[in-house]
Amino acid sequence: MIKKSKKSVVLLGLSFIFILCVSAFASDLAEFEKASINWRQKEGERLLVGMNKHGFTDAIQQFLPEFEQLTGIKVTLDVYPEEEFRKKRLVTMAGGGGIYDVFMIDQALYQYAEAGWVEPLMTYIENPDLTDNNWYDFEDIFDKARGFGEYKGVFYALPITGEAEILFYRSDLNEEKGLAVPQSMDELYENAKKLKSDSIAGIVLRGQRGWGANVWPWSGFLWTYDGRYFDADDNPAFNSPEAVAATEMYAKLLIDAGPQAPASYNWYEVQSDIALGKAAMGIDTGMFMAVYEDPEKSEVAGKMGYITMPGVNGKKSVPNFHYWQIAMDPKSVHKEAAWLFIQWATSKNILLPVAVKNGTAPRASIWNNEEFLSKYSKEWAEASSQGLASADPSLVPYYKPEFSEFGEILSIAISDVITQTKDCQEALNFAVEETKKILNK
Amino acid sequence: MAPKTHMKKNNTLNLENKKFIVTSLAPALISLILITVVPFVINIINSLRNYYLADPKGPTFVGLENFKQILFNDANFWHSLWITLLFTAGCILIEFWLGLYIAGLLSSGGTFRNIIRSLLILPMAATPVAVSFTWKIMYSPSLGIINYFLKLFNINGAAWVGDPKIALLSVILVDVWQWTPFMMLIMLAGYMSLPTEPFEAATVDGAKDWHIFRYITLPLIKPVALTALLFRVIDSLKTFDIIFVLTRGGPGNTTETLNLYTYLKGFSYLRIGEASALAIIFLLIVIAISQIYLKYAGLEFGGSN
Amino acid sequence: MSLKRRVDALAMPPRWIFSPIIDNYIKVFNSQDFTRFYFNSILIGLFTILFVLIIGIPASYTLSKMNFRGKKDIDFWILSTRMAPPVGILIPYFLIFKNLGILDTRASIVIMHIALNLSFAIWVMKGFFAEIPKGIEEAALVDGCSHWRAFIRIILPLVAPGLVATAIIVFLFSWNELLFAVTLAGNASKTVPVALYNFVSYEEIDWGPLSASAMLALIPVLVFISFVQKQLIKGLTLGAISK
Numbered sequence: 001m002i003k004k005s006k007k008s009v010v011l012l013g014l015s016f017i018f019i020l021c022v023s024a025f026a027s028d029l030a031e032f033e034k035a036s037i038n039w040r041q042k043e044g045e046r047l048l049v050g051m052n053k054h055g056f057t058d059a060i061q062q063f064l065p066e067f068e069q070l071t072g073i074k075v076t077l078d079v080y081p082e083e084e085f086r087k088k089r090l091v092t093m094a095g096g097g098g099i100y101d102v103f104m105i106d107q108a109l110y111q112y113a114e115a116g117w118v119e120p121l122m123t124y125i126e127n128p129d130l131t132d133n134n135w136y137d138f139e140d141i142f143d144k145a146r147g148f149g150e151y152k153g154v155f156y157a158l159p160i161t162g163e164a165e166i167l168f169y170r171s172d173l174n175e176e177k178g179l180a181v182p183q184s185m186d187e188l189y190e191n192a193k194k195l196k197s198d199s200i201a202g203i204v205l206r207g208q209r210g211w212g213a214n215v216w217p218w219s220g221f222l223w224t225y226d227g228r229y230f231d232a233d234d235n236p237a238f239n240s241p242e243a244v245a246a247t248e249m250y251a252k253l254l255i256d257a258g259p260q261a262p263a264s265y266n267w268y269e270v271q272s273d274i275a276l277g278k279a280a281m282g283i284d285t286g287m288f289m290a291v292y293e294d295p296e297k298s299e300v301a302g303k304m305g306y307i308t309m310p311g312v313n314g315k316k317s318v319p320n321f322h323y324w325q326i327a328m329d330p331k332s333v334h335k336e337a338a339w340l341f342i343q344w345a346t347s348k349n350i351l352l353p354v355a356v357k358n359g360t361a362p363r364a365s366i367w368n369n370e371e372f373l374s375k376y377s378k379e380w381a382e383a384s385s386q387g388l389a390s391a392d393p394s395l396v397p398y399y400k401p402e403f404s405e406f407g408e409i410l411s412i413a414i415s416d417v418i419t420q421t422k423d424c425q426e427a428l429n430f431a432v433e434e435t436k437k438i439l440n441k
Numbered sequence: 442m443a444p445k446t447h448m449k450k451n452n453t454l455n456l457e458n459k460k461f462i463v464t465s466l467a468p469a470l471i472s473l474i475l476i477t478v479v480p481f482v483i484n485i486i487n488s489l490r491n492y493y494l495a496d497p498k499g500p501t502f503v504g505l506e507n508f509k510q511i512l513f514n515d516a517n518f519w520h521s522l523w524i525t526l527l528f529t530a531g532c533i534l535i536e537f538w539l540g541l542y543i544a545g546l547l548s549s550g551g552t553f554r555n556i557i558r559s560l561l562i563l564p565m566a567a568t569p570v571a572v573s574f575t576w577k578i579m580y581s582p583s584l585g586i587i588n589y590f591l592k593l594f595n596i597n598g599a600a601w602v603g604d605p606k607i608a609l610l611s612v613i614l615v616d617v618w619q620w621t622p623f624m625m626l627i628m629l630a631g632y633m634s635l636p637t638e639p640f641e642a643a644t645v646d647g648a649k650d651w652h653i654f655r656y657i658t659l660p661l662i663k664p665v666a667l668t669a670l671l672f673r674v675i676d677s678l679k680t681f682d683i684i685f686v687l688t689r690g691g692p693g694n695t696t697e698t699l700n701l702y703t704y705l706k707g708f709s710y711l712r713i714g715e716a717s718a719l720a721i722i723f724l725l726i727v728i729a730i731s732q733i734y735l736k737y738a739g740l741e742f743g744g745s746n
Numbered sequence: 747m748s749l750k751r752r753v754d755a756l757a758m759p760p761r762w763i764f765s766p767i768i769d770n771y772i773k774v775f776n777s778q779d780f781t782r783f784y785f786n787s788i789l790i791g792l793f794t795i796l797f798v799l800i801i802g803i804p805a806s807y808t809l810s811k812m813n814f815r816g817k818k819d820i821d822f823w824i825l826s827t828r829m830a831p832p833v834g835i836l837i838p839y840f841l842i843f844k845n846l847g848i849l850d851t852r853a854s855i856v857i858m859h860i861a862l863n864l865s866f867a868i869w870v871m872k873g874f875f876a877e878i879p880k881g882i883e884e885a886a887l888v889d890g891c892s893h894w895r896a897f898i899r900i901i902l903p904l905v906a907p908g909l910v911a912t913a914i915i916v917f918l919f920s921w922n923e924l925l926f927a928v929t930l931a932g933n934a935s936k937t938v939p940v941a942l943y944n945f946v947s948y949e950e951i952d953w954g955p956l957s958a959s960a961m962l963a964l965i966p967v968l969v970f971i972s973f974v975q976k977q978l979i980k981g982l983t984l985g986a987i988s989k
Binding site for chain 2: 800801802804805807808809812814820822824825826827828829830831832833834835837838839841842857858860861864865866868869870872873874876877879892893894897904905907908910911914915918921922924925938939964967968971
């Protein structure tokens with residue numbers, strides 16, 4: 001008899017705890033249930049989502065149990081590092097797809113769209129049974145970000161991050177040397193030279209070859225100097241006088257005021273050099289800020305300043321930008337369930353904690369959100385959002401599926417200029433010639 | 442070789458011989474055929490097509506067009522071939538002699554030697570990815586330990602993988618660090634399997650160490666050493682991870698090997714047709730090199746004593 | 747490096763004195779089921795060695811000692827299976843395994859690893875078999891042994907060091923293999939190198955856990971090697987006796 005009552009006490013206690021837990025979840029779910037759609041309409045289905053390692057992925061992993069609670073859909077995340085995931089995603093889709101229902105994607109989106117490997121999403125967004133736009137607020141997403149997910153007028157992917165190319169500098173070193181924050185490229189160059197010493201580089205920039213390496217920040221220079229990837233007749237134009245000027249400045253900064261081996265610098269080296277006090281300035285993605293301000297990861301927390309890229313000739317700069325996105329496999333057999341997941345993952349409630357943790361977001365409302373802004377310096381938030389605003393997606397070369405090919409050739413040219421192996425005009429001319437050959441194939 | 446006597450023995454045990462040959466070889470041959478023939482055929486088919494993954498129209502048959510394009514129109518191909526040969530030559534020259542030397546040092550056994558041997562295996566045992574990233578940081582003039590130590594001796598460290606003139610050398614060094622243990626391990630096993638009689642006889646005869654090495658050790662260890670070398674050559678031609686992580690073929694294209702180029706063609710540029718053709722050409726080159734190697738090294742087995 | 751905090755890990759001049767933390771190791775275990783990947787890799791490695799040795803060693807012996815028509819060609823063809831650049835065969839393999847429905851299984855990776863290592867095992871062992879003096883086999887055969895018996899009882903112990911070296915290297919190749927493990931595997935069959943690489947994420951390289959997991963990755967290898975070395979000593983003594 002005693003045993004029985006012990007049992008029931010335990011049972012009672014457990015169910016009490018259980019109710020507590022459920023109500024804890026329930027209060028979070030309440031946010032989602034404000035949407036007027038039936039989240040449970042695809043209950044019981046399973047999804048496989050391919051992602052690369054990213055702050056976003058970590059956050060989603062954390063919130064997955066909530067999603068399952070909300071919808072009854074079981075989701076498995078398959079996570080790989082960026083380069084490996086690109087390979088795997090490619091092999092999977094080239095092999096016929098049908099494995100990942102949803103996957104993360106970047107500039108390769110246009111290649112994939114051309115090949116028919118991504119599902120158009122507009123029908124899902126406009127379907128009132130699947131999407132409550134009052135709640136979801138599609139328009140809240142930066143229109144530039146939305147444009148980034150379009151190819152030939154069809155919308156394929158939703159953005160999950162938003163980052164812009166900005167300038168970071170050591171405000172303490174500037175003070176020491178009595179330098180003002182550079183407003184133009186020429187000022188940047190002068191400052192960098194003055195800041196350079198035996199123990200610290202004046203500025204660091206990506207120099208390593210790769211269509212995703214030095215080309216990314218270099219593009220910001222190209223556009224700021226009023227250069228273009230393609231001219232009005234769609235001919236490659238990155239050997240124009242403007243492009244040459246941009247490249248010469250890029251190289252000058254590295255050769256005269258940069259680190260010892262700039263041609264080996266990818267984003268990681270740029271980030272680390274500054275974080276460990278080996279470089280005074282850098283131009284790269286605003287997301288680095290999250291690392292710089294973390295004392296566990298950097299020695300310069302609290303000493304950094306952030307501002308938009310310097311301009312040229314009194315004009316504002318046109319920085320580069322990036323949005324990671326998620327898309328759907330057209331061969332998926334769980335398309336509606338996949339859409340529910342995508343909608344959930346790109347909703348305000350999920351993107352906000354991601355933004356707070358990682359300093360990146362594609363939604364205007366988040367950039368104005370108190371919680372987000374309070375965590376990061378106002379200066380940085382201004383620099384980043386201004387950067388995102390001045391960025392111009394129409395200039396981006398990714399829309400041509402051949403981008404990875406001519407991008408690589410361009411990156412080799414830039415690398416050659418940085419190592420002073422080739423003269424600037426000569427290197428860019430060669431790149432343009434090769435690009436023409438590629439585009440005519 | 443003593444073919445006549447060998448054949449005589451074979452004749453008397455003919456049936457049993459044959460049974461043994463078949464039962465011992467069959468599983469290996471069948472497995473290899475099953476696993477390698479089909480992909481190879483697919484590869485050949487792809488190389489004859491104009492297969493661009495980003496083209497929704499799909500592949501069309503173009504015969505030998507891809508091959509013609511690569512061999513006659515593609516300066517990158519020839520450049521990367523040259524870099525590959527340089528890289529492989531640099532790696533194996535160092536790895537062979539270093540491995541042989543270290544194996545020789547360790548061949549006398551003893552627990553201390555055993556510990557050293559286990560330690561020396563570590564570079565090869567470590568995951569190549571971790572190795573590559575660690576070396577990239579070590580090579581960094583600002584964050585790396587190599588230039589830091591050099592400075593302690595008042596030497597100005599180089600830019601290593603950032604210097605177009607020595608990037609290839611820097612990459613070779615990492616390969617040497619990682620794969621010399623491979624050579625050493627195999628050659629050490631070879632040393633340990635050597636029969637003792639010739640050595641005893643030689644010492645009795647009063648032969649000098651160097652002579653023993655040159656006239657007894659080297660010839661006896663030849664089959665093992667040369668096989669290890671052969672594999673190292675083949676693998677070295679295919680090296681990918683180290684180069685991709687350290688330099689991605691840069692600065693410029695000073696470290697772009699054929700394998701890297703093929704990878705970019707296929708996986709980055711999505712030109713499967715051309716990449717398959719490159720792979721076939723690569724295979725033919727490796728076959729050619731191996732054939733030359735085998736003839737030159739005289740690797741005949743079966744009565745090499 | 748595996749014991750340092752991230753900021754200490756990269757500090758230059760190097761911080762020799764630091765507060766070591768095992769947090770990194772804990773993080774590794776907590777993230778993505780590391781123990782499962784460990785298990786996967788070990789299983790795959792052991793099975794690979796098993797099959798490679800069983801299938802490969804007899805073939806190796808025959809190819810080194812016997813002479814018959816077409817032997818040279820078979821020799822070379824086996825060698826050539828290792829020559830193809832992995833990039834060239836990646837997509838075809840993926841397609842084949844996909845159609846067979848065995849993607850994301852440990853079996854598919856074992857098959858790949860066998861394919862990649864069989865030729866190595868065969869050719870390397872040939873060198874060791876070549877070192878055995880002719881007299882020994884002929885003596886055994888004259889005594890009335892069948893080929894198989896002679897092979898197992900007498901020849902094998904003589905090449906024990908070679909077997910050990912081969913086993914170690916094949917295990918290492920399999921353990922560290924990344925390309926096919928990533929492409930053919932999925933969540934269920936993920937291996938250690940893939941998991942390790944996961945510490946290289948977008949905009950960040952987590953050095954602490956990376957080094958920690960690299961250290962952890964080394965342990966089974968070292969265990970395996972020391973285990974197998976004991977057999978090596980045994981094999982040597984056996985060999986000496988039979989001489």
